[in-house]
Amino acid sequence: MMSYSAILPQLFDTLKPFTKPGFQLKEQTELVAELGLDSLQVMQVLLKIEDHFDISIPLNNLPNIRTVKDLGEEIEKLLKG
């Protein structure tokens, strides 16, 4: 089972194309506020992440995902099943 520490670098790689040049992604980076993603881009990011990790992130859980860390922990939880 993939741990949070193994998920994080893959998550950074997946998010990288959605950041502005030179932007340094951190665990505490806020996905909407700091990356400036609109609702359409958020859905694109999620689709990419879901396919990469072969998971489906329930819409019910989205309000609790604010930072990269929140997203990483959600992926870890879903991978555990």
Next chain:
Amino acid sequence: MSLFDKFLPIQEARNELLKSGVNPFHVTVEKIISPTEAIINGRKTILVGTNNYLGLTFHPDSITAAQQALAQEGTGTTGSRMANGSFASHKALEKAIADFYGAPYAIVFSTGYQANLGVLSALAGPGDTILIDGDSHASIYDGCRLGGAEIIRFKHNNVVDLEKRLRRLGDRSYRTLIVVEGIYSMLGDRAPLAEIVEVKKKYGATLIVDEAHSLGVLGQHGRGLAEETGVEQDVDCIVGTFSKSLGSTGGFGISFHPEFELIRYTSRPYIFTASPCPSVVASTRATIRIIQTQPELRQHLWTNSRNLYEGLTKSGYILGAEVGPIIAAMVPNKELALTMWQQLLENGIYVNLMIPPATPNGECLLRCSVSAAHTHKQIEKIIAAFADMSHGTQTHISPAHVQPGATLN
């Protein structure tokens, strides 16, 4: 910081709209003349944004039935069916819609919105999963939330993505409800239902089809996409509304599963609301009879739809995916969409302005809904009004945006 501060961004957006002299989301119909004409801003206007697909809102049979019910049964029911009891006419309406679908079980709700809330929230609760199409109507999202099931969205009309998500659920796919729409309200495209049924069977899931925009429109008898596709027996439940093709208000769910009847005892949007008023029930029963006996209405609707689609395509507009009564012209940005919408209204044509976040893929749309009651002359006028704009008068669509015959997909 007060509770009301959250409305400030909405106030600013509204003020921006008002600067343009119109508010497309607060139009007043000063006088309704017929299913296809009204007075708006003191001007006689052709309505092509009403979802009045079969033009039945002024049908004499329906009006007579409503008037009789009003006189005999009164103006309202003053309460819910569970508390106050059902009127015989509520049960007769349920039998009429069940018979129309050839299904043994039907439940009527006070609105189409509540039909989705009532059926979805009752069918899938905590521990269950709902897979919804990404372009689903707000009532589907709200119904899913109300039930407390886990909600997963799949890519619009993408059966590969749907199957992928069913596979990821493992054994939980047996407790999964798939929700799709017969015709999607924004672009007018249809669910690939035959393929969805195959996937549903493979994973043992349950399938519900919302035929709100396809009832009276698709299928040999007007029962919707499931009939048109020949998969009615494989669809577990159908929900729909009386407020579009049937020219009334209210909603319904039908099913072949006997347990469906028990939803009455668990569905809060059914239990805790006033039941439909007698005149509405009577007019709906009348229009259900009309759509079964007058298939020519559907033929008119399709002739009008083909003519408008062809006319707008020839004028250079990029339209929704396929010919049908919902014809959405795509416009590159919000400002242009608003200007064009306003110009159409000034020329006596009312369409729906649809902008993000209510639209798929952030599209700006001038959405037309065609009616069987539109005359050939009215359709020509609508095409001419659109064509005026595409040829660059006050507004202009640059050649980069005009790809004749192009479709969304």
